[in-house]
Amino acid sequence: MGAVGAAAVAVPLIHQMNPDASTIAAGAPVEVDITPVAEGQVIKVFWRGKPIFINHRTKKEIEEAKNVNLASLPDPQPDSARVKAGKEQWQVLIGICTHLGCIPLAHQGDFDGYFCPCHGSQYDTSGRIRRGPAPLNLAIPPYEFLSDSKIRIG
Amino acid sequence: MSGHSTYQPQNGFMKWLERRLPIAGLVYSSFVAYPTPRNLNYWWTFGGILTFMLAAQIVTGIVLVMHYTPHADLAFNSVEHIMRDVNYGWLIRYLHSNGASMFFVAVYIHMFRGLYYGSYKEPREVLWILGVILYLLMMATGFLGYTLPWGQMSFWGATVITNFFSAIPLVGESVVTWLWGGYSVGNPTLQRFFSLHYLLPFVIAGVVVLHVWALHVVGQNNPTGVEPKTEKDTVAFTPYATVKDGFMVACFCIVFAWFVFYLPNYMGHADNYIPANPAVTPQHIVPEWYYLPFYAILRAIPNKLLGVIALFGSIGILAFLPWLDTSRVRSANYRPLYRQFFWIFVVVCLGLGWLGSKPAEGGYVYAARLLTLYYFAHFFIVLPLLGFIEKTKPLPNSISESILDKDKH
Numbered sequence: 001m002g003a004v005g006a007a008a009v010a011v012p013l014i015h016q017m018n019p020d021a022s023t024i025a026a027g028a029p030v031e032v033d034i035t036p037v038a039e040g041q042v043i044k045v046f047w048r049g050k051p052i053f054i055n056h057r058t059k060k061e062i063e064e065a066k067n068v069n070l071a072s073l074p075d076p077q078p079d080s081a082r083v084k085a086g087k088e089q090w091q092v093l094i095g096i097c098t099h100l101g102c103i104p105l106a107h108q109g110d111f112d113g114y115f116c117p118c119h120g121s122q123y124d125t126s127g128r129i130r131r132g133p134a135p136l137n138l139a140i141p142p143y144e145f146l147s148d149s150k151i152r153i154g
Numbered sequence: 155m156s157g158h159s160t161y162q163p164q165n166g167f168m169k170w171l172e173r174r175l176p177i178a179g180l181v182y183s184s185f186v187a188y189p190t191p192r193n194l195n196y197w198w199t200f201g202g203i204l205t206f207m208l209a210a211q212i213v214t215g216i217v218l219v220m221h222y223t224p225h226a227d228l229a230f231n232s233v234e235h236i237m238r239d240v241n242y243g244w245l246i247r248y249l250h251s252n253g254a255s256m257f258f259v260a261v262y263i264h265m266f267r268g269l270y271y272g273s274y275k276e277p278r279e280v281l282w283i284l285g286v287i288l289y290l291l292m293m294a295t296g297f298l299g300y301t302l303p304w305g306q307m308s309f310w311g312a313t314v315i316t317n318f319f320s321a322i323p324l325v326g327e328s329v330v331t332w333l334w335g336g337y338s339v340g341n342p343t344l345q346r347f348f349s350l351h352y353l354l355p356f357v358i359a360g361v362v363v364l365h366v367w368a369l370h371v372v373g374q375n376n377p378t379g380v381e382p383k384t385e386k387d388t389v390a391f392t393p394y395a396t397v398k399d400g401f402m403v404a405c406f407c408i409v410f411a412w413f414v415f416y417l418p419n420y421m422g423h424a425d426n427y428i429p430a431n432p433a434v435t436p437q438h439i440v441p442e443w444y445y446l447p448f449y450a451i452l453r454a455i456p457n458k459l460l461g462v463i464a465l466f467g468s469i470g471i472l473a474f475l476p477w478l479d480t481s482r483v484r485s486a487n488y489r490p491l492y493r494q495f496f497w498i499f500v501v502v503c504l505g506l507g508w509l510g511s512k513p514a515e516g517g518y519v520y521a522a523r524l525l526t527l528y529y530f531a532h533f534f535i536v537l538p539l540l541g542f543i544e545k546t547k548p549l550p551n552s553i554s555e556s557i558l559d560k561d562k563h
Contacts, residue, residue, distance in 0.1 A: 014332075017346065023336045044433060049338035051433055099458055101317035102310065102435040118314065118439050119453055120514045135458045 029154025031146065034090065042106040044095060047153045051095035051103055052141055053114075054151075057125060062088055064112060065126035075137045079126045082140060092143050092151065093127045099134035114138065160187075184370055189388035190395045191376035193553050197271075198374065200264040202399030203406050207257040208362065212355050214250040215299075222302070224348035226341035229304035230429045248418040254296050255421045256410045258444035261289060269475075270496055272484030273375040279476040281368040284361060286473045291358045293469075296442065298351035304344060305426030306436050312339050312347070314439065321462040338432065378556045379484025380549055387553040438513065446510030447503050451529065453514040454522035464526065471533050478533050480541025488547040492540050499532050 019027075027048040034054060037043050042055045057065070065079040083091055095114075097104050102118035109115030110131070111124035121132030128137040143153040161182035163169040172179055221240050223232035236243035265285070268274055274282035301312040316333050320326040335342030373382065382388045389395075413420065421443055425436045441449050451468050455461035471478075486493040502525050509522040550556035 017332050017335055019331060019334075019336050020342065023340075023342065027337055046432070049336060049340050049432060099317075100314040101320070102314065102439065103433070117435060117437050118310075133453070133456050133458055133461060 027154070029152050031150060031152045033150055035149040039089070045153070047141060050141075052153055053091075053093045053095040053106065053127075053138075055091040055093070055106070055125075057089050057091055061112060061125040065124060065128075068124065068126075068128075074129050075135070077126075077128060077137055082126050082128070082137070084145060087145060090145075090151075091125075091127065092141060092153065094139040094141050096139070097121055097134055098129065098136040098138065099132070104138070184366075184391075185396070186390065186392040188370065188391040189382065189385075190374055190391050191382050191553055192387060192389045192394075193376050193378065193557055194374065194395070194398075195377055196398070196402060197263070197267040198376075199399045199402035200260050200267065201369075202395075203260045203403055204257070204264060205362065206403050206406075207253060207260055208355065208358060211250065211253050211257060212359070214246050214253060215352070215355065217246050218250055219352065224302065224345050226304060226344050226430070229302060229344060233303045245414070248414045251422065252410065252413045252418060254299065255442070255444065256406070256413070257292065258296070260406070261292060262444075265289070265472075266500060268375075269499075270486045270493075271375055271377060272379055272479070272481075272486070274476045275479065275482075275484050276476065277372045278368075278375060281365065281372060282476060283473050284365040284368055286469075288358060288361050288365060289472075290469065291354055291361065293445065295351060295354040295358065296444065298347045298354065300442060301344065301347050302351060303426060304430045306428045306430060306434075307423045307426040307439070309339060309430035309432065310435055310439050311441060312343060315441075316343075318462045318465070321459045323459070340432075375484060376553060377485060377487060378550055378553055379488065380551075380553055380556070383552050384554070440511055443507065443511070446508075447506035448510075450506040450510035450522045451526045453510070454519065454526040464530075468526075468529060471530070475533070475537075479537045480539075481537075481544060481546070482541070483546045483549065488549055489540070489544060490547065491544045495532065495536050495540065499529075502528050502532070 030045065030047050032045050032054065034056070037054060037056045039056050040058045040061075042053050045052050045054065055061075062079070068079075070076040070078060079088070095103050097116040097118065099116065099119055099121050102116050104114035104116040104121070104123060106114055109122035111122055113125045113127060113130075114123040116122075116132070116134065119133050121134035122130050123134075123138055124130050126137075127140075129135070141153050143151050145151050161172075161179040163172045163178065168178055171177070218236065221232065221236045221243060223229055233247070236247050238244075240246075268282065268285070297311070297315055301308045316330055316339065319329045319333060322329060331337065333343070334340065335346060376382075423440070428436075440446070448465050448468055452461045452465040455464050481489060481492065483489055486496050506522065506525050506529065509518055509525065512518045514522075550559065
């Protein structure tokens, strides 16, 4: 009985540290107008305090992302699984290095993608990890196209 | 040990108090009559220096809290307010921030002294492990405190360190969200870090009491590593150790004051005078100097989970030192081989520290891998083997004999 009581008291004491109602409410989806994003440009928007990269990829970048031997990747995933069908010029990523949470720099590194200045992880034009200590590809947030020029993230 | 005199209350009030709470007797037997080995050198004064630094950090910290605001929108400006507006605020803040560095200087000397003279060996294992716990608490407190000014290094340091926990399989992400109180480092993170930064020094003070208690049960080690046997081997704590400790605290304060008044930002980073910006990571993100060797170990390993394990393992392994070192001779003065390996180990630790401050690329990474390998080999291979193959020098029969012999030459 004592142990049950202690556990019952421990739950609120521990759970109070999880995101509170206002933090969760502030994490609601955001809508972004992507018309001004020129080809070859990466913009950064915030959702849930996380930077979201919206990359309007060039033809060359798309080709590079497609022509990769999947077996050579640390976290194999085809480019088609990382973009919406028919919208492969638009690539939406959570801009947080999967190593220890720094923000990678766009259009840098040996793979034309992203380079993390903290510990040297390099990602390709599809946001897949290619070299360095990061274990996983850059994550993709939940998002959908509301129209050709507008997306909703979250 | 030596037949020290027991406390005799002198006046009526002390006699009255002693029968109800024998605190004066406890202080007398612990810090006045307490027998200390007569051959202790100046390396043994760092325990006293550390106690002084803990008290200094608590005093300056409590004063800073009177003027600081733990909120993501206000913290940075409140620190500038302390620096510019509060009377002597600049002094108190520089004492606190440089005090943290000086605290670590003292603890590293204290730890290496323990390593050199084998102070962790039977019967001082618990004393040593309490010391490792104190060191971990100090590291946690230092990290939490560094986030409070909410500059760029504060923010990104907090991000990188909390992300260590995302390496935990399956539950890592939930643990990190719980630590943050949000989906990224933000105001809830700052507020809880502030709360814990205020708490931990008092936890440290509590463990220090246990550390000193354990010390007074087993007695101090000494440069010969031979236990005191007769009264001739010891002197009373007061005045001998008190004066010596007091003298070294004063010398240490000269160095401390030199940093505070002439190089107050030498051990900080310019980036931390830029307000936290969640959109931009600083180009070269490095922790405070006292974490650099462990940072180098983290970055040396090209796998996230293994890197984090190696980082925590490199500290945790210290707790097992009393059993990894198989030699029965304590002091390196009588261990010719260990003495050499000890200095190699010191150089390796300094080397790792230097590499931790360099960018993680090219030759630096390979050097860090080599030194990381040696760091662990020191504990897992060198120390266990030395106990079997080393031919130690003959130990003196007693502490007083070792001193009298020296006088003859």
